[in-house]
Amino acid sequence: MKTRQVTIFNGERFEVPQCIQRIDHQSTHGWQVRYNGTKLFSDHSQDGSGAAVALAAAVKALQARIAKAPAPSRLQRRPSGTKTSGLPVGISGPVVRQRAGSRVRDCSFAVSLPCYGSPPRGRSVYIGTENTYTPEKYHAALAKAVALRGEAEAAYQRAATRARRAGSKALVKDGVEGA
Template sequence: MKFREVLIYNGEQFKVPQGIQRIDARSTHGWQLRYGGTKFYSDSKFEGGAGGALAAANTELGKRIAKLPAPTRLKPERNANKGNDLPVGISGPIVRERRPNVRDCSFSVLLPRFGESPRRSSVYIASESTYTIERYQQALQKAIEMRQKAEEAYQRAATKVKRQESKTWQAEAGDLAIKKRKPAAKKAASAARA
C-alpha cells in the first residue's frame, strides 16, 4: 500500500494511505475516503480531531478493501476513435501472407497480466479459401472469451495483492497512522521566547 506524508493547516503531520485525501477549505476540514465511492470524515465530528477522523477513515478503507474488488487501470470500454466495433483488447482481422498466394487472417488479443507486461495472442480465423462469416464469429467469440478470462485473472490477482497490503498496513497501523508536529503558531511563540 502506498503512503504519503500530509501536513495539514494546523501543523500536524500524518502518514496517509492511498485512497484517502485531505480536504481543508474555509468551511470544512477533514479526510475524504475515495475507494468504492466517497465518504467524508470531518475533523469536528471525531474525538482527537484530524487524527480521530483519519483513524475512522482508515478503518472504513480497510473494510472496503476486504469486500470490494481492487480498482484496476484496465479500460472498460473501447476508445471512441477505434476504427471498428471490436471490444477492448482485440484487433483485427489481421491478414498475413504465409506462402506465395496463400493468405490467412486472425485476431490479435491483448491479454493483461497483473504485475507483468501484457501478452499478445493470436486467434486464427481462416485462410482466403476457407473464410466464412461463421468462422469469423467463432474466432471473435474465442478472442472475447480469452480477453475476459485474462481480465478476470488480472482482477483476482490485483484484489489479492491489495488485500494482503491492507492486512499488513492494518497490523502496522499504530506506527503509521499519526505523527504529530508542533503547530506553526506554537513554533513561532516558542521561537519568540528564545
C-alpha cells in the same frame, strides 16, 4: 499500499495511505475516504487536535471498504472513438499475412490479454486461410477471442483485488492504523 506524508494546517504530520485525502476548508477539517464512494471523517475540532483520531477511523473504514468491494479496474471498457472495426476492446483484426515459404495468406485476430502488474500479452486467434475462410469460422474465432479477453480481464480483476487487500492488511502491520 502506498502512503505519503501529509502536514495539516496546524503543522502536525501524518502518514496517510492512498485513497484518503485531507480536507481543510473554512469550517471543515477532516479526512475523506475515496474508495467505492466517499465519506468524510471530521476532526470535530477547529484546531486540528482530533485529526489523529479521525485518520484512524478513516483508515479503518478504508480497510472495511477494500475488504468488501473489488479493486477499481483501470482496464478500458469501451473501444476508443477512433476504432473503426466495431470489434470489442483488446481485439483487432482480422490480420492477414503470408508466412515465409507459404503460397497462401492466412488471417487471424490479435488479442491483447491484460496481466496485473506486468505488460499485456498478445495472442493470436486463427480464423483460416484465404482458401478456407468462411463467415462461420470468422464468428467462431471472434467468440474465442472474446472469451480469451474476458478470462484475462477477470483474472486481472481478481489479482488487482488480491493485491489491494494485501496492501490494506499491511497498513496495520506498518503501524499506519491509528496513526
